């Protein structure tokens with residue numbers, strides 16, 4: 001079995017999936033540091049580099065990431081993990097010094113976390129980026145900063161181009177603190193390039209999904225799939241007419257690897273994602289049908305789901321022409337395949353937790369169950 005796990009492997013072979021190995025440009029192996037490497041995207045990125053034979057260091061405080069995410073790679077000799085905060089200056093100085101390039105993914109992520117813990121969001125996102133760039137500046141190490149489509153804010157003209165104006169909401173609406181903190185990260189990265197010649201590149205990620213993404217912090221696809229598989233109500237926030245575009249994590253990781261290797265990308269901002277739109281109600285219906293679930297689709301007002309006065313964007317579509325021109329990027333995994341990969345993953349997680357629960361039953365309970 002490969003690094004990624006059985007379901008994912010079978011998904012990859014079904015899909016004539018492009019190996020990360022094909023993204024290798026130079027002959028030399030790289031040493032990369034991934035902050036947030038035990039997170040959803042970070043763990044896939046680590047696997048991408050390992051598949052190419054690179055040496056991977058990660059640092060993660062496990063605030064939203066998990067050891068399970070790196071379970072299959074943590075024993076490999078060219079993989080090194082540090083369970084610590086990106087704000088630990090001493091450790092970061094050493095790790096950045098060791099590596100050729102740094103992906104900075106560690107951040108407070110997810111609408112629920114942002115609304116509930118705004119101080120943590122702002123501090124983690126800004127301080128962490130300051131630390132990364134400060135240490136990268138010593139030897140001008142290459143840095144990729146993971147930003148977000150949230151920085152486009154309330155902009156209502158789609159698609160969003162990298163040079164478009166950003167339209168932020170009022171500062172008393174907690175959700176905008178995430179977008180603003182990431183926008184500050186972008187300013188900082190560009191300033192380090194302009195003033196100190198640190199080769200930085202910014203990836204503005206649109207909704208990225210796939211196996212291992214958790215629904216705990218408000219991510220829509222893992223939540224819908226979990227609800228559908230358990231026969232719970234599928235909860236659509238608002239009236240479901242808001243639309244999003246979803247990219248599979250393998251497409252995104254491939255783009256990140258090629259971006260950090262591109263000389264031309266330095267000092268630039270790139271959208272990464274998928275430009276196929278789907279409304280959230282259509283998404284709920286698709287999940288229900290692909291899982292064969294009897295769940296009802298129900299609607300919850302935003303005020304109840306998050307906080308009073310919560311503002312959401314109706315549409316969010318990336319203009320992908322800039323990244324397409326640079327690295328011929330185009331998403332290869334369509335929405336049905338994305339959903340199938342998440343459904344496969346969650347089904348196997350459910351089966352594993354069911355098996356674990358059965359194994360932990362006392363002999364008396366097991367006997368009672370087998371008599372039923």
Ligand SMILES: NC(=O)c1ccc[n+]([C@@H]2O[C@H](COP(=O)([O-])OP(=O)(O)OC[C@H]3O[C@@H](n4cnc5c(N)ncnc54)[C@H](O)[C@@H]3O)[C@@H](O)[C@H]2O)c1
Pocket residue numbers: 035036037038039040041042059060061062063064065066084085086087104105106107108109124128146147148149204205206207208209
């Ligand atoms: N998934 C998406 O759709 C999406 C969209 C836009 C942007 N992004 C960006 O991509 C990056 C990765 O997101 P993800 O979806 O994998 O989320 P994630 O929550 O799985 O990953 C973030 C990781 O950072 C770690 N972390 C948080 N604070 C830390 C700290 N102080 N020190 C060390 N580690 C810390 C978390 O434990 C987690 O493992 C984030 O920067 C996020 O803003 C993601």
